[in-house]
Every structure is written in C-alpha cells, then in structure tokens.
Amino acid sequence: xxxxxYLNGKYLPADEAKVSIFDRGYIFGDGVYxxxxxxxxxxxxxxxxxxxxxxxxxxxxxxxxCSQQAYxxxxxELVSRNNLREGVVYSQVTRGVAERDFPFPTNAAPGFMAFxxxxxxxxxxxxxxGIKVATTPDLRWKRRDIKSINLxxxxxxxxxxxxxxxxxxxMVEDGYVTEGVSSSAYVVIGDKIVTRPLSNSILPGIRRRTxxxxxxxTGIEIEERLFTLEEALAADEAFISSATTMALGVIExxxxxxxNGTPGPITMKxxxxxxxxxxxxxxxxxxxxxx
Numbered sequence: 563x564x565x566x567x568y569l570n571g572k573y574l575p576a577d578e579a580k581v582s583i584f585d586r587g588y589i590f591g592d593g594v595y596x597x598x599x600x601x602x603x604x605x606x607x608x609x610x611x612x613x614x615x616x617x618x619x620x621x622x623x624x625x626x627x628c629s630q631q632a633y634x635x636x637x638x639e640l641v642s643r644n645n646l647r648e649g650v651v652y653s654q655v656t657r658g659v660a661e662r663d664f665p666f667p668t669n670a671a672p673g674f675m676a677f678x679x680x681x682x683x684x685x686x687x688x689x690x691x692g693i694k695v696a697t698t699p700d701l702r703w704k705r706r707d708i709k710s711i712n713l714x715x716x717x718x719x720x721x722x723x724x725x726x727x728x729x730x731x732x733m734v735e736d737g738y739v740t741e742g743v744s745s746s747a748y749v750v751i752g753d754k755i756v757t758r759p760l761s762n763s764i765l766p767g768i769r770r771r772t773x774x775x776x777x778x779x780t781g782i783e784i785e786e787r788l789f790t791l792e793e794a795l796a797a798d799e800a801f802i803s804s805a806t807t808m809a810l811g812v813i814e815x816x817x818x819x820x821x822n823g824t825p826g827p828i829t830m831k832x833x834x835x836x837x838x839x840x841x842x843x844x845x846x847x848x849x850x851x852x853x
Contacts, residue, residue: 564577565644565677567640567677568640570674570675584662585656587656587673587711590712591713592622592656592657592712593656593673594655594708595709595711596652596654597804598653599649600641600648600649601648601683601684601843601844602648602841602848603844603848604641604843604844604847604848605638605641605847606840607772615633615653616630617766621705621708624655626655627671627673636653636674637651637676640676640678644680648680649679649680649681650679651677651678652676654675654676655673656672657673658672658673683806684808688807689808689811689825692810692814692823693811693813694814694815695731695732695802695816696723696727696728696815697731697733697734697791697816698719698734698743699733700715700719701715702715704762706740706741706765707760707763707765707766730745731743732794732815734791737790737791738758738788738791739788739790739794741758742804745803746767747802748802750829751798752798753828754785755774755782755785756797757770757774757789758788767803768805769804769808776835776839777835780835782828782831795815795818798826799811799827799828799829800815800829801825803832803836810825810833811824811825811826811829813825
C-alpha cells in the first residue's frame with residue numbers, strides 16, 4: 563500500500579510527492595523537524611511537541627507554515643489515512659523555495675511536509691534485551707538545542723557506531739558524554755539518574771522531559787550534570803530515550819558491560835511509567851468526541 567503523505571497543503575501518495583530542487587531545506591538544510599509518537603491510533607505528547615517546534619522555528623527566524631492546531635490536524639489526518647495504530651509521524655518545515663543564496667529570502671513561503679511510519683514501539687525486543695552503544699566524537703554544530711534537519715554529523719556518528727557493532731552512538735566532547743546520536747543519554751549511579759543538563763550542547767528531548775517528570779513524581783532522585791565516559795562505564799545502569807525507543811537499557815558501552823549486562827530495574831521502571839502515561843493519554847484522546 564502506498565503511504566499517504568502531506569506536502570504543502572496536499573495529501574498525496576508518497577510516490578507522487580515532489581519537492582523543488584530549490585527548496586532551502588534540500589540545498590542548505592535550512593529547516594527544522596519533529597517526530598511525534600502514535601499509540602493506539604492517537605498522537606500523544608502534543609503539548610511538548612508544539613512547544614519545542616515553536617522554539618526551534620523562532621530560533622532560526624522561521625514562521626509557522628500554518629496555525630498550531632492546523633499542524634496537529636495534519637498529524638492526525640495522516641494517522642487516519644494510513645490506518646496507523648502505533649508508530650511515529652515525522653514533520654518538517656523549511657524556509658521554502660528560493661534562488662540559492664545564503665541570506666534568508668524575503669518572499670519565500672515555508673515548506674511543510676509530513677509522513678507517518680509504522681513501528682513496534684511498545685513491544686520492542688530491545689526493551690528486555692538492551693542495546694549496545696559505541697562512543698564517537700561529537701562533531702556537530704554549536705546549536706544542538708535546535709532540532710535542525712541538517713543531520714550530517716549525526717549520520718556520520720551513527721554510521722561509526724553501526725560499524726563498531728552498536729545500535730546507538732553516544733557522542734563525547736571534552737571527555738564528557740553529550741547525548742546519543744538520536745536519543746538522550748542517562749546513567750544510573752546507585753539509585754540516582756544522572757543526565758546532562760539542558761544547554762545549547764544537547765537537544766531538549768521530549769521523552770527526557772517526560773521521564774524526568776515521572777522520576778520526580780515517583781521519588782527517584784535526579785541529578786542534572788555533566789558525566790564522563792569513565793562514569794558511564796562504571797555506572798550501575800545506563801539507558802536512552804527518544805520518540806522511537808521510549809526508554810531502552812544500555813547493556814554495553816565500547817565493549818564494556820554495564821551493570822549485570824541486562825536492562826536495570828530503574829531503566830525498566832522508567833519505561834513502564836512512560837508506557838502507562840502515553841497509553842492513558844491515548845485512551846483519553848480516543849474517548850473524546852471527534853470534531
């Protein structure tokens with residue numbers, strides 16, 4: 563079945579969607595994106611998603627392509643048209659079509675595209691098995707807090723991790739772990755979750771935000787600080803979070819076993835808490851009257 567995608571005001575079969583070669587997203591990577599999860603046919607985490615997208619757009623001086631509600635309506639319509647029960651919706655806003663020139667064009671309309679992907683988020687085998695991580699130098703630009711579509715640094719880092727036999731890469735700068743290539747990074751020392759504080763050095767992860775809220779609500783201690791690779795290797799547990807992974811235990815970093823080599827109790831608790839939260843949100847959304 564040909565997926566239905568959204569491109570600049572139209573819902574189209576994926577093989578009919580065409581982007582101009584003069585789109586600044588294609589030429590310069592001039593744009594931002596978001597990935598929002600879908601559970602039981604409902605788009606969740608909408609408030610945090612809109613807040614982060616709004617911030618990313620404002621940081622690069624790019625207007626919304628439509629109202630925020632209309633943006634969400636596109637996400638929901640794609641879920642409906644593609645009969646998506648579980649997975650994600652990817653959306654992207656670029657500065658639009660203009661002649662190639664570095665300064666921002668004054669008369670280009672923002673480009674807006676989105677598509678859905680079916681994924682097994684809840685019953686991911688890696689949730690019980692854990693994943694291996696390999697470290698890689700952090701070669702990205704200095705505004706990592708913006709969810710830019712320019713992901714060459716991340717692609718290179720992920721390929722480096724895959725080449726080393728790992729599922730994810732943890733990027734390291736000046737001896738400290740910044741974050742995962744496509745995830746937030748955490749270690750557990752004793753009964754405390756340690757993760758890097760928000761700054762221009764990392765993306766403000768939505769799952770990170772939610773997990774830290776849940777940890778605080780359930781009395782799990784959190785310490786937001788820089789941590790070294792050496793601390794990570796010696797940690798009792800380690801885990802990652804993202805829209806597609808929720809929370810996954812890290813059982814090995816650079817060939818060194820973490821803890822007892824299985825996802826630890828705090829990692830599994832955080833995944834369970836997040837699962838409970840998003841399923842509750844999805845079921846509440848599904849009971850609301852349409853229209």
